[in-house]
Amino acid sequence: MTESASKDTSKPVDRPFSPWRFAKTEASKALITEAIGDIQRYEEQRKLRQRKRKEHDRETFELTAEAILCDLMHHALYRRPDAIYVTRSNAVLRDRNRYRPRVYGKTFPDVLDRLAAPELGWIVQEIGDSDWRQGARRTSIRPGPHLLARIDTGGITFADLGLARVTEPIILKSEKADFWDEAQVIDYLDTEETSLFRREMRDINEWLRSADIDYGTYRGDTGHVPDTGDRDLRRIFTRGRFDNGGRLFGGFWQGMSKESRFDRLVIDGEAIVELDYAQMGPRQLYGIACAVPDAADLYAIPGFEEHRKGIKIVFSAMAFHDKPLTRMPRGAAGKFPRGARISEITEAIMRHHPAIADLFFSGVGHQVQFQESRIMVDILLSLKSNGIVALPIHDAILVASSNAAVAKQVMADVFSHHVGFPGLVDVSSTHSG
Structure with a gap:
């Protein structure tokens, strides 16, 4: 039994970032090593860091870059037209709980920015809105031109990517x-x-x-x-x-x-x-x-025998709601005769x-x-x-x-x-x- 809701399928829907992917073969590991080297040279040239990362921070940095690039490689191999959405919120990234992987930490936005640098071209990033209002845009990422080229020249396939079993x-x-x-x-x-x-x-x-x-x-x-x-x-x-x-x-x-x-x-x-x-x-x-x-x-309700699909939607809504319906549930309106009232339909179901x-x-x-x-x-x-x-x-x-x-x-x-x-x-x- 499901709650019904109409969805706009006119445009691709971005999917969430999966932080659990990793480089499984020498081919994909070589790509990740190249990208990390590019980031480090970029940081040195731009003087973005005053000192080297500590061992734990270096591991987190490398794991984060690997997870981002591997998920984007997977995304590209899947040939999806949409993007991947990520969070840059400090409130979210600093909150440690059972769901939060190591790569989703306070340095996550910095790694995104480094990979998205135009000089590097590993990813394309579109920064979202900073607030939480209804309709606010989320930050999204896509494979950059350099990553797409390396997928091609490196012959990267699904077999080169792993998925950690710690989810x-x-x-x-x-x-x-x-x-x-x-x-x-x-x-x-x-x-x-x-x-x-x-x-x-x-x-x-x-x-x-x-x-x-x-x-x-x-x-x-x-x-x-x-x-x-x-x-x-x-x-x-x-x-x-x-x-x-x-x-x-x-x-x-x-x-x-x-x-x-x-x-x-x-x-x-x-x-x-x-x-x-x-x-x-x-x-x-x-x-x-x-x-x-x-x-x-x-679902064969007297008086509505020819409208079974609509009855299924209303039946489900009656089970999920905690008070009587005052209007047609989403997706049901066009499945009943013109002028049919929701109260008549729910009463018929309850009588039957x-x-x-x-x-x-x-x-x-x-x-x-x-x-x-x-x-x-x-x-x-x-x-x-x-x-x-x-x-x-x-x-x-x-x-x-x-x-x-x-x-x-x-x-x-x-x-x-x-x-x-x-x-x-x-x-x-x-x-x-």
Whole structure:
């Protein structure tokens, strides 16, 4: 079950800087050594430093330059049209917590400025706004002409870049003040529960790292190429609570279109199938209410049978909101007859589902999402114990076609364990549009 929101897809969206990439081979290490040498000569010529860096500071400086350049090399190899956004905020860079890598320190802006010097041309930097007002521009970076040239002459590929395995897989985010607010990560003290969550994610990630997963390319391809080594997943909990959210994010396959997954993704040398829970959110609500749904399609609401897509959006909004809706949720307005009022739609849904009517407008959707994440983690661990690789996409998984039957049974059983009755699982072997 998800909160719906329309997104502007008319222009590329910048992605966040990943501080965990490093040079893995002699080719990429040589490039980093060259860049660091350029920076040091630039500092000497401009008299930007009075004395040499201390050993610890020198290591941090070199690691920072390496992380910036390696992430930009990865970005260029991925052939993405957008930029990478970074922070230059002292408040952020001086705050040490479980999420903050060593390279994100007080000297980070200085390293950016050195690499962006026109005389060097390693990166292109666009300085953002210094305030936090709505719509403020974030500082962004792109590969510079010299870096692009060295990627080409050095024959740099994805294989030359590594990804450190120290990323925190259990992330806690604050509650949003409103739709436009950006939730912030929250530091926390570990408990038995968070330690268990972390062990589960590390078991899953270790399994995925060793899996036989490939992406097919065709002669003449010019589009984005995913990094099939980017497989680590993380659980993101919301509203400052470890019983809210918890969905799994990450993995190169999550950013692919459904069509590309079916056309190009290969697991264990086989084409993939997608297994997706049908009507998962509504069925979870029935489980919470200790009731069993008796309708085949819980989104088929009398009077709105021809508007199922709109009903799904409204249904989800009714679960996530803590008070009755006064207007159409984002994305729903065009999916109902002209003149339809939101109160009529919500009342029709509640009349048709009296067993769960009391759960609407209570914010229960966040707990439903947490249960969904627990179901997915248990599915992945169960399939791992059977030697089956599964790639999660929220409430769906991708598996090799020969494993479809076993995976479907596991999904039905795990849903039953958490909810109280078997889950309905749809299996797709081709892109259906």
